[in-house]
Amino acid sequence: MKIFHKAMNRASLIGLTALTLGLGACTKNFDLYNTDNTGVSNGQLDPDFNKLTLLRYAQRSIYNFAGGGDPNSFQLQQNLAADCFSGYLMSATPFNGGQNNLNYFLVTGWNGEAFKVGYLNVMSNIATLRSLGVDKQYPAVWAIALTTQVEAMSRITDIYGPIPYSKAGTAKTGIPYDSQQDVYNLFFRQLDTATAAFRDFIASNGSYPFSSTKYDATNYNGNMTQWLHFANSLRLRLAIHISNVDPVTAKQQGELAMAPASGGLITTNADNFSLPTTDGGLSNPLAFISINWADIRINAAIATYMTGYKDPRISRYMDKSTDGSFAPAYEGIRIGSITSANVKGDYQNYASVSASSFGLKSNVTLMTAAEVYFLRAEAALKNWSNVNGSAQSLYEAGITTSMSQWNVAPGAYITDASSKPASYHDPKNKKNDHDSLTNTTIAWSDAATDAVKLERVITQKWIAMFPEGQEAWTEFRRTGYPKLFPVVNNNSGGTIDGTIQIRRLPFPQQEYNTNGAEVQKAITLLGNGKPDNGGTRLWWDTGK
Template sequence: MKRLNIFPGKYRLPAIVAGMLLAMSACTKNFELYNTDNTGVPNGMLEADFYNLSYLKTATMAIYNFSGGGDPNSFQVQQNLNADCFSGYMASATPFNGGRNNLSYFMMTGWNGEAFKVGYVNVMSNVALLRQSNIPKDFPAVWAVAQIVQVTAMSRVTDIYGPIPYSKAGTAKTNIDYDSQQDVYARFFKELDTANATLRDFIASGKTLPFKFGDFDLVYNADFTKWLQFSNSLRLRLAMHVINADAALAKAEAEKALDPAKGGVITGNDGNMNVRIPGAGYTNPLVFIAQNWNDILINASLQCYLTGYKDPRISKYMSKSTDAAIPSQYVGIRLGAVTGSNSKNDYVGYSALNYQDGVFSLNTPVQLMTAAEVYFLRAEAALNNFANAGGTAQDLYEKGINTSLDQWHVADANYVNSTNKPDAYVDPKNAQNNLPSPSDITVKWDESADKAHKQERISTQKWLAMFPEGQEAWTEFRRTGYPKLFPVAVNNSNNTISTTLQVRRLPFPQNEYNTNNAAVTKAIGLLSKPSDDGGTALWWDKR
């Protein structure tokens, strides 16, 4: 069984990043050029453009860091042993570093830089190479998709670290300045403005591309209308991220995203942002880690919400325990409960991602956004009296639930009226881990409830619907405080991370200190407090 190398050197961000960043021009440079349509194919360019489109394909896969052509170890430390666990979805029975690792808040230097590395080496560099080709000028709609892919990927990176190099990426080999997260978000919205205008113009023109873009489009098979709807949905997601930091900006961007004249948002499961597995040599990395290494299992928080609510999705999300001492039960692991090699065997048979029944397989497309999430975002928009939400908070909330049930083919008309509550946690092997129910929130909407309880309902059901995409789930938990998650069983952070508030971000990569020291040191001053640790809140994190 292949195992994750815990030593920092293996995951150190290569110095090649600086060279790749140098190849990038400012992200909004030549916007007017990229918006210029073209009716013909320049002589001699089509063959080259086919080659260049491989950069877009690679960048799209790198958002979630596919196994196969890359290394599943990379995804494991980019997301799985970080956000997937901090979100309350996953936990591990493997005692990495003797049980002292990110899952017990001992933040591993060798793990914490992987998301940064993947964002720049595998996404930004490939988009930069595409920018240097003739694609932006000759086929601006394709370039618009690349811009959307970049915003999708880099929004995840900034939501992990906070300030990142963005506007000045590519302007120097060293001392590449970081932007504040506030400025990064402002740039995202401008880039989406450009991409969306391009897509609307292309769709309205009725033109088609003179080649099979679907061969390179792993999401929507060259359906630019669906790309436009995803882009608007992404804008809505990012707008709601910042609502506690800049309410006016959140309102303006959310209403723009929801404006029917802008192309609409995702409304059905056929519009879900799922990245398909491109073929032999590639696998879904989360399933690979669960199935081949048994390195990731279900978190106690997720289990207790699903079992308490008698949620019909439970048999889709998780398998029953295989431990002979606790056979055929749905039982998760509390984060931080595995404290050493002697405790591993106590937990390896607890519930896992349900690949056993074929629900998840190595070829399952990677889910990054669903119609259900968009309905919950719209419900929150309605709760805040934003224009164009398209219904009441209750209507949109219930639509989100039923859309998720439809996605998983477990339709249940009674679920939206359930008054069940999340279960208490009982660890069959260690009563010291037992905890009372994390919340008394029910599924059934209560119009008489205060705004906080309405928000908790929306956020809790959105969290259940976004499974297994832990990066966005962790972001939403940090932003809203919901769902209420069990605290870590053992906190090894040396008082840098609150057991109550939980992990707020990852520290900057060690390689940035080694190769970009002046800039990263300055970036620490852009944080909510000058402390580069896991307990420091991001700009939008006002909880």
């Protein structure tokens, strides 16, 4: 309750107009497919290079723990949205009297946080670096900035759909939105610029007259080879995202990402892309919300998949329940089961079900080698070139690499052809019980249908990506896997289909207030008269 009170008293979403005022006047308009457009004029970096720290702030804002000890913004940006929609987490706290996003009563004041963070913390800081001439003076540092921007803003477009991107910073009012297809095409062009700069820097044994601690807050610490691997892996992720709706572009971009001449992908856990908490005062925001506020607990979906599969990673992901009324067990909360109807009842007791096992100083991992193996496995199912392995070998490599990441022995997990996800039995309220929605097992079978093969790949990728809910929600929407329990109470007023589940968040109210005409145009970019609500599918969300 306390966090809701604090979060809702924050200033309302600052519109994109305020961002452009902060960026200063533009000197030219940029074509949509310009590789590095941010719409501001070039300047000169200070001799002490201190302003390079703006890139560090932008990187931290991908997951938004720049504020250190009070992650209110992260809680709204991701935790009470994608983390729960993905089947990973669920809150036992009855925010807003039990009527909130977790039972599809979408709270206007929550839904703009990701948009605000993307533009004010990421786009603005990176635009300032370009205005200081970083792109011309230090192209490899600029490549990190572009890759950071694509990583951060791909998460934003995958929440809302159309966003202002190509013209962000080119005007003070009336900032147009781009279609999601155009945004993705620009992402690929920006990654072209970034990866070329990384390769040039590596080939020339380049160096810069300042420490990487000035500009890189990630675990890579300015290692351009690791950044190149991440940029190529990010291209592959985005190509897979659009593979149902634009298979030609997806294949082209995916094969480019995997091509040997591109410089390689993330293949080992040493290359996993993470945001450390080593800077003074920083805490893992998910752990903070769980440990200090008790506002987030494990979702029934991930708990039932892992218990049913007898997954050895489960003790690394979550703690057993501490409720004295039943034996300690890995127990989750089914999404949508906390509402105003039980706000004074059992909800307090749900706080004693399983919590995540992460500590306040745990790193935040945003892409892993395991995920990339699963991306390649799906590419193999699509018969793309350059995958360097069969779907089965890459699928199994994804599992073993994840096990290694969490320092557990896989045992016979890969060959288990009998274990299935468990049904859910709510320890507090049997009305929330639900049978398992799938009989899919773990062991690969070439005789299985394409649908079963894809379900195996996505389900194991989903388990391996925990707790990174933003990408997990995207993959659930794109593929329909893993099969997640529907929300118990659907308070959307009919705007969200409880079977299909939530597909996006509405555009921020502040954008309606300050950029209204362009928001109305953006709604038309959703396609076919689709409304601006949580039930509308994004461009790449074809329902196939």
